[in-house]
Amino acid sequence: MSVTGIEAYLRRAPKVELHVHLEGALRPERLLRILRRHGTHREYQRPEDLAWLYQHDDLAAFLDHFRFAVTQLQDVQDVHDVAHDLFESLASQNVVYAEVLFSAAIFVRQGMAWEELLAAVEEAARAVALEIKIVVDLVRNFGPEFAEQQVETLARLGRESVVGIHLGGDEPGFPASLFTRAYQLAHEARLGLAAHAGEGVGADSVQQALALGVQRIGHGIRCLESESVVEQLLERGTLLEVCPTSNVQTRVVPGLRTHPLSELLRRGIRVALGSDDPSFFGTDITREMQIAHDVLDLHLATLDRMIDDAMQAAFLPEAVRRERLEAMRRERAGLRGELGL
Numbered sequence: 001m002s003v004t005g006i007e008a009y010l011r012r013a014p015k016v017e018l019h020v021h022l023e024g025a026l027r028p029e030r031l032l033r034i035l036r037r038h039g040t041h042r043e044y045q046r047p048e049d050l051a052w053l054y055q056h057d058d059l060a061a062f063l064d065h066f067r068f069a070v071t072q073l074q075d076v077q078d079v080h081d082v083a084h085d086l087f088e089s090l091a092s093q094n095v096v097y098a099e100v101l102f103s104a105a106i107f108v109r110q111g112m113a114w115e116e117l118l119a120a121v122e123e124a125a126r127a128v129a130l131e132i133k134i135v136v137d138l139v140r141n142f143g144p145e146f147a148e149q150q151v152e153t154l155a156r157l158g159r160e161s162v163v164g165i166h167l168g169g170d171e172p173g174f175p176a177s178l179f180t181r182a183y184q185l186a187h188e189a190r191l192g193l194a195a196h197a198g199e200g201v202g203a204d205s206v207q208q209a210l211a212l213g214v215q216r217i218g219h220g221i222r223c224l225e226s227e228s229v230v231e232q233l234l235e236r237g238t239l240l241e242v243c244p245t246s247n248v249q250t251r252v253v254p255g256l257r258t259h260p261l262s263e264l265l266r267r268g269i270r271v272a273l274g275s276d277d278p279s280f281f282g283t284d285i286t287r288e289m290q291i292a293h294d295v296l297d298l299h300l301a302t303l304d305r306m307i308d309d310a311m312q313a314a315f316l317p318e319a320v321r322r323e324r325l326e327a328m329r330r331e332r333a334g335l336r337g338e339l340g341l
């Protein structure tokens with residue numbers, strides 16, 4: 001197989017993205033426009049002046065940069081514009097279905113209204129030809145009570161665009177076990193359940209996420225530190241949303257070559273690739289697939305299977321998932337034929 005053929009295949013093949021943070025798509029050029037629009041931080045004039053925000057020494061440094069950048073968004077127009085940039089990028093990569101993580105709580109706490117925030121993301125989604133659903137990141141740092149309030153609000157609003165909840169932010173400071181009631185409420189509201197775990201903290205954190213009843217885990221790579229946790233993941237068929245570039249940039253793993261993705265797959269754990277915070281980590285879903293192929297030596301068939309597993313784990317009704325899986329398989333077969341792969 002020619003290298004160019006594989007590149008073309010990875011660029012054009014239909015994809016599913018389950019782990020991408022809307023706010024993580026905030027590019028320096030967009031941030032500058034936002035700062036100008038509000039007349040804030042006039043010391044930043046060129047994208048290069050913001051380069052420091054996009055280089056991280058560790059997970060804590062990344063979270064500081066993320067917090068600084070995201071709190072510059074001051075109204076729903078800003079949120080809409082960042083969503084628009086992300087959705088255009090997803091569409092250009094032939095992502096056919098995405099569940100976008102949205103930390104709406106950050107903006108609600110700045111005084112923006114839930115309905116307006118969700119409507120802004122929905123409007124940005126309508127402008128592109130791919131289906132986008134929202135998974136609300138409850139943000140651990142804001143504590144369990146606020147998380148419960150968020151779920152109650154989501155249940156009351158009953159927006160069709162919101163299909164699930166996630167739990168990101170400060171993993172060591174706010175363990176998953178604090179959020180049992182929020183997850184119970186979300187389960188009762190028929191929302192899909194996922195949580196970040198096993199990124200900044202080890203297998204115990206994955207265990208706590210499993211106790212919340214999650215169907216998917218963001219990262220989860222440190223599950224390998226416990227045989228019993230691995231067994232539970234296998235038994236339940238829990239999918240891990242694995243984001244290799246993110247893990248390297250936040251120093252959760254020392255380098256791409258030593259990333260545990262291959263080991264997770266070898267153990268039979270279901271995995272989907274994600275870009276996490278594409279602008280902050282200089283990546284996207286296509287690049288993550290390219291890295292998995294080039295650096296971790298995964299075959300195209302394995303990459304295809306991860307996309308199928310992502311679709312199977314989407315927070316959509318089973319009949320819709322099945323239909324979409326078949327459409328993706330047909331498109332892929334046509335593309336392989338065309339490219340001679």
Ligand SMILES: [Zn+2]
Nearest residue numbers: 168196218276
């Ligand atoms: Zn994440």
